[in-house]
Amino acid sequence: MGLYRQDGTRIAKDAFPATTLDDPPVRVTDDVYVSEPYGRGDGRPEGSKRSLLYPVGAIVARSVIDGHFTMPALTSISPDHGPESGGTTVTITGEHLDGVSAVTFGGVAGDGLSITSADELTVTTPPGEPGAVTVKIADDGGTASKANGFTYDPAPELPEPSADD
Structure with a gap:
């Protein structure tokens, strides 16, 4: 018994058509x-x-x-803004989220990560500086991010005490 090409020519062991991977x-x-x-x-x-x-x-x-181990995909973040003091529970939707092990907001880890389904998770924002930050999710398959995915609202300014106080 031997091995042959489609045209009928025999294939020698040392000439087997394959590449090393x-x-x-x-x-x-x-x-x-x-x-x-x-x-x-x-x-x-x-x-x-x-x-x-x-x-x-x-x-x-x-x-x-x-x-x-499919790379996660990030579709939406809701709500997409909250106070600079943190503590906002956000829902992230996308694909392949069931293996997500970390969510960061501007490089700072969120708290209370909870996987709801393969398409949804919740996490609580850490404190941050006012302005938009990149939200990044990571799992064994890789990372996904959304630039300007969450905006920290500045704390409201308190009125100055009057001289009458």
Whole structure:
């Protein structure tokens, strides 16, 4: 038995038509499952089914594993402004948000990150200087940001005390 090209010529072992890739195979060391919503659903984790994706011992190319960690996308931030003292709970919508592990406002980490669904999360703003800042979300798949995504409103100025006070 041998290997042949489409035109019928035999392929020698040392002339096999392939290139070496920098994509090492990895051996799976624990069962890995994928979660999918039943039917159309609302995309929330509840109401999902889990299926075995890779059993222990499976050999998978690193690029295939990396492909499961999709970069998040940031679509909207609501509300998009709040006081410079922080404390505003914002809802961020987008795609692939279920793995987000950090949200920053002008480089400062938000508090109370809560993943609502694969398309929505909430986080509380930290204090910041008045003006617009970039909002950045990060997960294993990468980062996404929105320039001028949140604006810190300046604190209202208090009237000067009068001489009569």
